[in-house]
Amino acid sequence: MDTVKSTAKSTAKPTRSKQSLWTTIGRDIRRNKLLYLMVLPVIAYYVIFDYGPMYGLQIAFKDYSPGDGIWGSRWIGLANFTEFFQSYYFWRLIRNTLLISVYELIFGFPAPIILALLLNELRKQAFKRIVQTVTYLPHFISVVVVVGMLVDFLARDGVVNQVLGYLGVEARSYLSEPGWFGFLYVSSGIWQQIGWGSIIFLAALSNIDPSLYEAAKVDGAGRWKQMLHITIPGIMPTVIILLILRMGSMMSVGSEKILLMYNPLTYDTADVISTFVYRKGILEASYSYTTAVGLFNAVIAFLLVIISNSISKRVSETKLW
Amino acid sequence: MIKPTFGEKVFDVFNAVLMIVLCFLTLYPFLYVAFSSLSDPGLLAQHRGLLWKPSGFSLEAYKAVFANPNILSGYRNTLFYVVFGTLINMFMTCLGAYFLSRRNVFSRTRSCS
Numbered sequence: 001m002d003t004v005k006s007t008a009k010s011t012a013k014p015t016r017s018k019q020s021l022w023t024t025i026g027r028d029i030r031r032n033k034l035l036y037l038m039v040l041p042v043i044a045y046y047v048i049f050d051y052g053p054m055y056g057l058q059i060a061f062k063d064y065s066p067g068d069g070i071w072g073s074r075w076i077g078l079a080n081f082t083e084f085f086q087s088y089y090f091w092r093l094i095r096n097t098l099l100i101s102v103y104e105l106i107f108g109f110p111a112p113i114i115l116a117l118l119l120n121e122l123r124k125q126a127f128k129r130i131v132q133t134v135t136y137l138p139h140f141i142s143v144v145v146v147v148g149m150l151v152d153f154l155a156r157d158g159v160v161n162q163v164l165g166y167l168g169v170e171a172r173s174y175l176s177e178p179g180w181f182g183f184l185y186v187s188s189g190i191w192q193q194i195g196w197g198s199i200i201f202l203a204a205l206s207n208i209d210p211s212l213y214e215a216a217k218v219d220g221a222g223r224w225k226q227m228l229h230i231t232i233p234g235i236m237p238t239v240i241i242l243l244i245l246r247m248g249s250m251m252s253v254g255s256e257k258i259l260l261m262y263n264p265l266t267y268d269t270a271d272v273i274s275t276f277v278y279r280k281g282i283l284e285a286s287y288s289y290t291t292a293v294g295l296f297n298a299v300i301a302f303l304l305v306i307i308s309n310s311i312s313k314r315v316s317e318t319k320l321w
Numbered sequence: 322m323i324k325p326t327f328g329e330k331v332f333d334v335f336n337a338v339l340m341i342v343l344c345f346l347t348l349y350p351f352l353y354v355a356f357s358s359l360s361d362p363g364l365l366a367q368h369r370g371l372l373w374k375p376s377g378f379s380l381e382a383y384k385a386v387f388a389n390p391n392i393l394s395g396y397r398n399t400l401f402y403v404v405f406g407t408l409i410n411m412f413m414t415c416l417g418a419y420f421l422s423r424r425n426v427f428s429r430t431r432s433c434s
Contacts, residue, residue: 039417131340134344134347135344152354163371223332
């Protein structure tokens, strides 16, 4: 009942800043019971599946053993973290994670944008639609199938080696050579996602005001100038939002596809933080250690999102929050 | 309509060729897999280079697939996850989105909506 009084008091006064957040929310809940009842399952979902499990994060600072339970295990401070920072794998994991992300950022990110711009320049609408439909196709097959095809095509006696054999290139098994992993990972990713990724940019393109193009034509701008001064600035906000989202996931390179593609021969360039956590934590059951690794990774990823958002706020008007 | 310049014409041709190459690169792996799946296993093993048609013809591979009971249960599970996963997802998203669109606790100007 305390809240009711303070609400009454604060509505009397013109200064609303003194009213606490909880009072505002409390009053709001009482006014709109049904609406809050509606959102309750969503909140419950987040509590149960997202915030609740964070309770278990404490094992990053503990010597967890399943017998003692999460709370009962012994505190060991930052020992898990120092073990990771001093381990042989630390720099290898950081390097691989960052390198694969950077390759994806440099080659994988612009690819759909370029495709969208080129599609936009096609004069025949029917041709444009055909290209679009064809390039969407690979998005709909699962990553397991894509990697299955890669394994089959790139095998020592696979079709790639057969064709290259005609050109006098010596056969090699590409998937067991560390030097090829990054290229194969990123290029197969582009193959799969270029068409699908271009949809959002094509949507942004269609939102550009046609009168801008007409004005540019009157001013004597050719197609190149139109693209440079109207199309590209027009899709820039979309590009920046997607870039921020991409930056946030830089430290968490998708483990799925790497798990399917790598093997002990290519760990040198293919093993990233998420696959390391999977191997050590789930297969070898060193839970505390890998929780520490995962937590470290999550903190860096979180910082990256914040940094890229604030950079984007400064250089352009676009921001996530 | 302004007449396209020479450079623009060259670009149009280049662009169209590039798109055709892209379509080929996208489609050919699928075609290769489809042709191999219909090929005779012995002939396929001897075949070298790109496939432009099934080498020989056999439906043995498909028979083997449908004889495998795991395929059926795999599809059953997939359907289950797709149907119920999508339902739950849509339900939650709708509730959350509706709430966010109607309520804005932090700006008190709209608190009566």
